[in-house]
Amino acid sequence: MANKKIINSNSIKFLQKYLNNASPTGYEWEGQKIWMEYLKPYVDTFITDTYGTAVGVINPEAEYKVVIEGHSDEISWYVNYITDNGLIYVIRNGGSDHQIAPSKVVNIHTKNGIVKGVFGWPAIHTRDNKDENSPKLDNIFIDIGAKDKEEVEKMGVHVGCVITYPDEFFILNEDKFVCRAIDNRAGGFMIAEVARLLHENKQKLPFGLYITNSVQEEIGLRGAEMITQTIKPNVAIVTDVCHDTTTPMIEKKKQGHTEIGKGPVISYAPAVQNKLRELIIETAEEKNIPFQRMAASRFTGTDTDAFAYSNGGVASALISLPLRYMHTTVETVHRDDVENVIKLIYESLLKIKPNETFSYFD
Numbered sequence: 001m002a003n004k005k006i007i008n009s010n011s012i013k014f015l016q017k018y019l020n021n022a023s024p025t026g027y028e029w030e031g032q033k034i035w036m037e038y039l040k041p042y043v044d045t046f047i048t049d050t051y052g053t054a055v056g057v058i059n060p061e062a063e064y065k066v067v068i069e070g071h072s073d074e075i076s077w078y079v080n081y082i083t084d085n086g087l088i089y090v091i092r093n094g095g096s097d098h099q100i101a102p103s104k105v106v107n108i109h110t111k112n113g114i115v116k117g118v119f120g121w122p123a124i125h126t127r128d129n130k131d132e133n134s135p136k137l138d139n140i141f142i143d144i145g146a147k148d149k150e151e152v153e154k155m156g157v158h159v160g161c162v163i164t165y166p167d168e169f170f171i172l173n174e175d176k177f178v179c180r181a182i183d184n185r186a187g188g189f190m191i192a193e194v195a196r197l198l199h200e201n202k203q204k205l206p207f208g209l210y211i212t213n214s215v216q217e218e219i220g221l222r223g224a225e226m227i228t229q230t231i232k233p234n235v236a237i238v239t240d241v242c243h244d245t246t247t248p249m250i251e252k253k254k255q256g257h258t259e260i261g262k263g264p265v266i267s268y269a270p271a272v273q274n275k276l277r278e279l280i281i282e283t284a285e286e287k288n289i290p291f292q293r294m295a296a297s298r299f300t301g302t303d304t305d306a307f308a309y310s311n312g313g314v315a316s317a318l319i320s321l322p323l324r325y326m327h328t329t330v331e332t333v334h335r336d337d338v339e340n341v342i343k344l345i346y347e348s349l350l351k352i353k354p355n356e357t358f359s360y361f362d
């Protein structure tokens, strides 16, 4: 598979459908169904859990278990308070960005389907230009065109409804994928593509492979915390997104230097098992897969932490996809990086030996 392109038109079709479907934290199951439907021909069986995490399993009877993982949820808002004149104040469900809210169109999810709304904002003419308000959680509000609270309720909108952005997938200048929720629908996409490649290349793995799409990452790695207890894996290779730090107003001395188009980003962090990470780096070097490095003090802030610190310690590593404008509606990644993360996970899996302990003391 040296220089053959991995992502084909059918993969793109799946990615588009998977991205365009809303999958807010706590409400991931429709997205999980789309993902499982795509994955089905490439796995032996599925595990799902009470909160909606889905796992495609290859060789379910094998004792040694390897997880490849992404998370299925996307950031959203909750309806928190409805004013007497029918405007809606919100709280976050994940790290939703107050700065990008004004003038965005929103979808409010109700029992009877989507209710449209808009984040309003005072006109430039009416603002004090010496002392302008910037958008904050306590001053952004949604207008659904209702005259009062009663009408809001009649439209099916109540406290606790979740709110997502409708922005859909498109390709920018041929090789950039743009959408909301590429964090981390791209992860689910890439691990599914790994399963497809294993199947198409007739690779028989000498261990059980658990292709895991965890829920509730955005509010604190909760889905991964649950499913790692169920699977009890020996190894976990997690994939998530990280920042492209080359766009304006990002301090490289603080955030490091990683950018789109330069390859997968391999993490150094206490939760990352060094021998597993070296296996991944050796794989990249052998297979001429470009990669970048990133360091995290204390936590990676990804599901890597949840897997690593579970079950008495699980050898874990993190391969990230560099992304611009995280948690906005125009998250942007480079197609080549998506390809190379898939390749790097695939080739690393082929190097893992069953019963490998990754012990520092052998």
Ligand SMILES: [Zn+2]
Pocket (backbone or CB within 6 Å): 183, 218, 327
């Ligand atoms: Zn995120």
